[in-house]
Structures are given as structure tokens and as C-alpha cells.
Amino acid sequence: TQLLEQSPQFLSIQEGENLTVYCNSSSVFSSLQWYRQEPGEGPVLLVTVVTGGEVKKLKRLTFQFGDARKDSSLHITAAQPGDTGLYLCAGAKVETSYDKVIFGPGTSLSVIP
Amino acid sequence: KAGVTQTPRYLIKTRGQQVTLSCSPISGHRSVSWYQQTPGQGLQFLFEYFSETQRNKGNFPGRFSGRQFSNSRSEMNVSTLELGDSALYLCASSGTGARNSPLHFGNGTRLTVT
Numbered sequence: 001t002q003l004l005e006q007s008p009q010f011l012s013i014q015e016g017e018n019l020t021v022y023c024n025s026s027s028v029f030s031s032l033q034w035y036r037q038e039p040g041e042g043p044v045l046l047v048t049v050v051t052g053g054e055v056k057k058l059k060r061l062t063f064q065f066g067d068a069r070k071d072s073s074l075h076i077t078a079a080q081p082g083d084t085g086l087y088l089c090a091g092a093k094v095e096t097s098y099d100k101v102i103f104g105p106g107t108s109l110s111v112i113p
Numbered sequence: 114k115a116g117v118t119q120t121p122r123y124l125i126k127t128r129g130q131q132v133t134l135s136c137s138p139i140s141g142h143r144s145v146s147w148y149q150q151t152p153g154q155g156l157q158f159l160f161e162y163f164s165e166t167q168r169n170k171g172n173f174p175g176r177f178s179g180r181q182f183s184n185s186r187s188e189m190n191v192s193t194l195e196l197g198d199s200a201l202y203l204c205a206s207s208g209t210g211a212r213n214s215p216l217h218f219g220n221g222t223r224l225t226v227t
Contacts, residue, residue, distance in 0.1 A: 031213045041221075042205070042218030042219050043203075045216065045217075088155075088156065102158060103155060104155065105154075106156075
């Protein structure tokens with residue numbers, strides 16, 4: 001059973017379209033991070049959200065942390081081929097002294113020129 | 114600043130053998146975490162080391178073990194390899210491993226067990 005669920009699992013869109021990727025859990029997280037992974041490379045951190053309801057923007061990417069700190073979304077405006085990759089959300093569990101970071105299964109995004 | 118370095122990049126082993134993977138974290142980083150990535154299971158947490166001590170552990174069998182040296186470099190060992198151990202093994206370092214610390218990943222070691 002996945003502690004973190006992501007949807008959709010796969011997404012193929014045309015350049016210029018908008019999209020939203022979701023990350024959901026029944027657990028509360030102290031923070032949630034979004035990473036992007038390109039083929040043959042390790043994941044690279046995009047953003048960390050900490051406060052419930054927090055919204056962060058990174059150029060065309062908008063990240064939101066749910067009020068209850070159980071879910072998050074990533075919205076991309078006017079997607080470009082360079083946005084292609086595997087998007088991973090990762091939650092730091094609250095109950096341990098030193099958080100164990102748990103990853104979701106990822107959303108594989110393909111932006112077609 | 115050099116990134117996280119993992120060696121080797123690719124490895125082919127036979128069932129029953131053992132393997133050791135190496136990870137050199139970013140200079141000054143004291144926390145090193147290991148993850149197994151497969152298409153079916155995604156990124157699964159193996160363990161985390163901080164100042165040569167295992168601080169967190171995932172749900173993997175005892176065949177998977179690791180250690181960290183005084184210079185923060187870490188090794189991961191898998192004994193009695195099984196076909197299902199074929200995966201991309203990723204190492205990540207962070208400054209303190211405290212909450213909200215970003216993980217800096219290496220490019221992984223691709224292990225194939227035949």
C-alpha cells in the first residue's frame with residue numbers, strides 16, 4: 001500500500017497546454033517536497049512546502065500544500081517540452097524525530113512539441 | 114561544489130552473488146539516504162545514515178545493509194542477490210537530514226541481476 005498516491009500516473013499533452021498533478025495521502029506530513037527526475041538522472045528538488053495552505057510559485061509551476069498537510073498539487077501553465085520528466089512528491093512523516101522521507105510513485109509527464 | 118557521486122553507474126550480477134555500491138555525498142553533508150527505484154514500486158526508502166549511525170530504516174530484508182564512514186561516504190551492500198533486486202539504487206545527501214532539508218540525489222547505480 002502506497003503511503004502517498006499520485007495522479008495521474010501518466011500524462012501526455014501538447015506544448016502550451018496547462019496541467020495539474022495531484023499528490024494525496026491519509027497521513028499528515030511535516031513538509032512536502034516536489035522533485036523532477038529526467039531519464040538517467042536522479043531526482044532534483046523543485047520546491048518544499050511546509051505550512052498548510054501554502055502556495056509557492058516557480059516560474060510557470062505553482063505548488064500548493066493542502067490545509068490539513070495531507071495533500072498537494074502541482075500546476076504547470078503553458079507546458080513546454082523541457083517540462084517532460086517524472087514528477088515525484090515526497091512527504092516527511094511527522095511522528096519520527098528525524099523524518100523519513102517517503103516518495104509517491106510519480107507522474108510521468110510527456111510534453112509534445 | 115561537486116554533487117553526489119555514485120559508483121559504479123552500471124552493474125550486472127548473477128543471482129546469489131553479493132554487491133557493494135558506493136556513494137560520496139556533497140562535501141559537508143552528514144546525512145546519506147538510500148532508495149531503491151523500480152517501475153512497479155517507485156522510490157522505496159532503504160535506510161538513512163547520519164554521522165556513521167543508521168538513523169532510519171525502511172522495510173527491506175536483512176540482505177540489504179549499509180554503513181557510513183567518518184568522511185560521510187556511504188556504502189550499501191546486498192547479499193544473496195535475487196532477480197527482484199534489479200533496480201536503480203539512488204543515494205541522496207542532505208546537510209543534517211533535519212525536517213525540510215532538501216535531498217540531493219546522485220544519478221544512481223543501475224543493478225541488473227541475471
